[in-house]
Amino acid sequence: MIKVAPSMLSADFAILSEELKSIETAGADLLHIDVMDGHFVPNLTFGAPVVKAIRPYTKMPFDVHLMVTNPGDYVEEYAKIGVEYFTFHQETVPHIHRLVQHIKQCGMKAGIALNPGTPVAVLEDIAADLDMILIMSVNPGFGGQSFIPNAIKKVKQAKLLLEEVDNTSAVIEVDGGINDITCVPIKRAGATVLVAGYAVFGASNRAKMIEAIRTN
Numbered sequence: 001m002i003k004v005a006p007s008m009l010s011a012d013f014a015i016l017s018e019e020l021k022s023i024e025t026a027g028a029d030l031l032h033i034d035v036m037d038g039h040f041v042p043n044l045t046f047g048a049p050v051v052k053a054i055r056p057y058t059k060m061p062f063d064v065h066l067m068v069t070n071p072g073d074y075v076e077e078y079a080k081i082g083v084e085y086f087t088f089h090q091e092t093v094p095h096i097h098r099l100v101q102h103i104k105q106c107g108m109k110a111g112i113a114l115n116p117g118t119p120v121a122v123l124e125d126i127a128a129d130l131d132m133i134l135i136m137s138v139n140p141g142f143g144g145q146s147f148i149p150n151a152i153k154k155v156k157q158a159k160l161l162l163e164e165v166d167n168t169s170a171v172i173e174v175d176g177g178i179n180d181i182t183c184v185p186i187k188r189a190g191a192t193v194l195v196a197g198y199a200v201f202g203a204s205n206r207a208k209m210i211e212a213i214r215t216n
């Protein structure tokens with residue numbers, strides 16, 4: 001029921017394929033991929049060519065988190081690569097309904113992410129169309145930051161919002177500062193997909209950390 005999605009941002013990029021094998025063997029459910037453009041967030045990571053290059057090296061479904069100003073420009077490219085979740089930030093897109101439909105027409109699951117300062121209420125009229133609500137528990141841009149506890153309240157609000165929707169299979173994902181301690185209140189609040197970068201890649205025993213985040 002609970003899924004753990006290690007964030008590739010904290011992997012050693014020099015040995016990326018080995019890092020992917022390591023977390024897959026350690027029991028990761030999804031691979032969380034942080035695409036940053038240096039505009040929407042003050043950091044630049046990688047884009048579709050890198051995501052395409054790593055696709056053959058793991059069976060883990062790809063959970064792509066786009067922190068870019070024009071996420072709609074990349075939908076077809078990521079669909080061709082074969083990603084499971086295409087998640088963009090509400091703060092970057094004026095026509096969220098149109099983009100969500102396009103993502104789904106291209107065969108991917110559609111997610112919307114919210115910055116810590118963006119209220120869950122902005123999703124009220126799109127919740128029924130979503131496959132994922134991503135609550136940021138840090139300001140996006142970097143791995144290894146401290147968990148912002150207000151995310152717990154927002155997860156509860158997202159859960160209530162989804163309870164209003166008939167027949168939804170949408171999941172609530174939380175991203176930022178998740179470890180074997182902060183995972184506890186966030187799961188209790190209703191999140192079922194937990195992103196963890198630093199906690200998993202920095203752990204001396206990655207399998208134990210993934211299991212702790214899943215079961216604590």
Ligand SMILES: O=C(CO)[C@@H](O)[C@H](O)COP(=O)(O)O
Pocket residue numbers: 007009010032034065067138139140141142143144145175176177178195196197198199
């Ligand atoms: O999207 C982001 C940051 O913008 C995240 O996915 C982080 O990469 C998570 O890293 P940790 O906080 O778990 O180290």
Ligand SMILES: [Fe+2]
Pocket residue numbers: 007032033034065175195
């Ligand atoms: Fe992320």
